[in-house]
Amino acid sequence: MNVATISLAASSSAAQGVGPVLPMVLIGIVLGVTFFLIATERMHKTLAAVLGAAVAVALALMLGVYDGKRPYLRVHDFIHHDLGVIGVIVGTSIVVAIASDSGLFHFLAVRIVKLTRGNPRKLLPAIMAVTVAFVTFLTIAPGVLIMVSLVLVITKALDDDPKPYIIAVAIGANSGALMTFASGIPTLMIGTSAQIPYVHFLIVSAPLATLSAMLAFFIIRFYYRKTLAVGDAEELLARAAKVDEFDEWALVKDRSLFYRATIILGLTIIGFALAKTLGVGLDYIAFCGGIAALLFSGFPPDEAINKVKWSIILFFVGLFVLIGTVQDTGLLTVLAGGIYDTANGQMPVVIAMLTPFVFVTAGIVDNIPVAATMIPVVNTMVDQGMVPEPLWWTLIAACNLGGNPTPVGSIAAVIALHALEKERGIRIGWAEYLKVGGTITILQIILVLVYIFVFVTFDLFPRLPV
Template identity: 50%
Template sequence: MLLSSESSAFDPAWLPMAVLGVIMLITYLFIAFEKLHKSVCAIVGAIAAVVAAMAFGLFKTHGYHEVHEIIGHDLNILGVIIGTSILVDTVGGSGLFHFIGIRVVKMTGGEPRKLFLFVCILTFLFVSLLTLAPGSLLMASLVLVICRTLGYHPKPYLIAVAIVANSAALTTFSSGIATLMIGTAAEIPYFQFFIGSTPLAFATGAVAFLLLVKLYGKKLLEDASKAGDPVALKQKVAGFDEWAMVKDRRVFRRSAGVLGATVVGFATAQALHVGLDFVAMAGGMAALLFCAGDPEQAIKKVKWPVILFFVGLFVIIGAVKATGLLAVTADALVSLGGGSGTVLVLIIGGFVMLTSGFVDNIPVAATMIPVLDPIAKANPGMAAALFWVLISAANLGGNSTPIGSVSSVIALHALEADRGEKVGWGEYMKAGGLILAVQAVFVLGYVLLMMNLGWFPDLPKYVKG
């Protein structure tokens, strides 16, 4: 057990719950409405939470050192973020991802519908391999350059990047930070992802693509007809030279090798009894050693604000957990479900999808993990369904609003920076909301079907008791 107790010994017990709960709520509101930098919000919230927890005597066993234990418990997440960040920056420097991007675009011949399909496929590939933020950034920049070169309007393509990316984050254990957090906490075996969420990643990605074609297909063709002679456009695309971005072929080949080895490492980490953080760090260091990486530059490029944000968040949630509030919430959820697993899955799925649209999905996932943990312990047969629905809902929930996920923030910012064009909430939600509604049916239907048929493999952590 991480903390000395999951329920507070303070009398009355509701007081620390209320105070810490309010601190967490205020922090989340500040994060959602961007009143302060989110890292500052999280750290200030963490300081307030620690002060309150100390005042209520919640850290009984180790005193203040329990803060370090809380952070230490989730160090693996931070290790994965730091390691993959170094890996992606260094491997990206070889031109490998850009090379793949241009190669694939050349295959479309600039034909708008084909280009749209390949943008979606590439987004899926890059996000699956590189996680949400770097994958989306790469695709947003590719879309801007290609559209500018061909005279197409980038908006439909960027919205596709924003939305398809969230499906891709479900593909494997390491495709998204929220996925990683939940997978790690629930100790989900890597290969169970191919049953639990990979099918949903493909299905919801396909749903997104089809609905986006329905919504923007006409516009794509109109833009293309305005852009000029298709034969000339085809020639222009054929003239793209992917080697123009490669600085060193040997480094390029080594980068592909290091990236491939890291992906294999992620898949086999559990079998090798090491953490994903070990694989990520090893991959990052291999990239620095063998791929002409600049350590100063690569380490500087690590998203340190994100690391601080996580540290703050973990401390807040650890302190709130110590009050017993999250256990009470879990009980309330079970009561609300009236003992029905189906209702519980629907409630969790709906709630997480809704909140992930407004608050970053990381705090939502981080908060829900300790809520679902006791429920899963009490109901091992339901554990898999609960965590699969949490993973899917936390990632896809971001589709509903323009601030719901990192991918939409990046894609819409790219559009604004390049064309000075803003996509309003109404316009975005018309596409994202509709897509999420259909995706929700798929996700909930799939999880409930698999749960009721008993086809989800048991999660070892909960079967062990």
């Protein structure tokens, strides 16, 4: 994703002011109907997203929402802005597919299971912790792709219900995205716009990421306590004995391929960590990893490419176009800008309003466009004399964690739930996900408010460079 382009586009939209009301209403209704279709599962989510995008674009063209001599090209801008996300998914999918075929994930799965002795209550925090670690260094898309593959292998081997572990990956990933400057796309967007130094994330958001992940873990364990019941001592011994019989090398057909895949995956991880230093995008690193995997693994290219999750990519394309069109009507800017006016510029009130607003909006319309929309709003508040640090850190926390309440609120949830349904035929409906994710979101809103207010009260925020 071109962060500078998105930020510039969002700022330009804010500067141009609010457009006519009719496009806001009509295209806003299209957005609402699209999410209703997805939420009620009356239509496949990919079909709902592309249908909503098509209708929104038609309305936008008729109502003159897009500017320029060739207004339809604005649609291409929406897709262009998010090519980085799509590129990361494509490249990483190939690396993960080949690494999985080499037996690497089965190897890791067995090692983790052996450390936990197959105890579900030890396995769940292990999965959550590894997810946060993977997302910290790989970003959400590749981190979740790897962890979902890992979870599906583990739960199938133990004949366990994968739901709590898949939800732990989906929600834990959003905490991991808070860890560093480049761990999540909204974090990268906001950090770049606010010019926040990398080390500031280790001071401010990394502790919050840890606390939010711990909170999510306890809620998930509570809701799935029956599923995660450890049983009596005899049952635990039986599970441990079963785990002891697992052979981590069982699915490794070619150790040479195993080591090559491990090296390629490791180099890809290092590449993600160094992408900013190297001056390249995460999508470039992902594609290089995919190309290396195809070149040195001996895996049939067509078979590997077919493993790319194309339905997810099509879903994102539709979603990006739909949300981008809603953005261009000025609807999101109106909703966000109203926070400042209502709060009358008072910092505690602004934070108290900004946090739940961004949480809820990100859960409904995806945290990436919400971040892009809110950046110029916060810049406006700063220009009007408000202290910048609390506003930026509130936005970073709320945008990333705001993806938790719904199955479409973040890339992590979409990838994890899609993989579960495709690979195991198990669906986690909106009602079940909302029950868990919604509870976590409410508590995380409180956590973020307390955390930010503590930093404000004791003047703990490191100052941004002038």
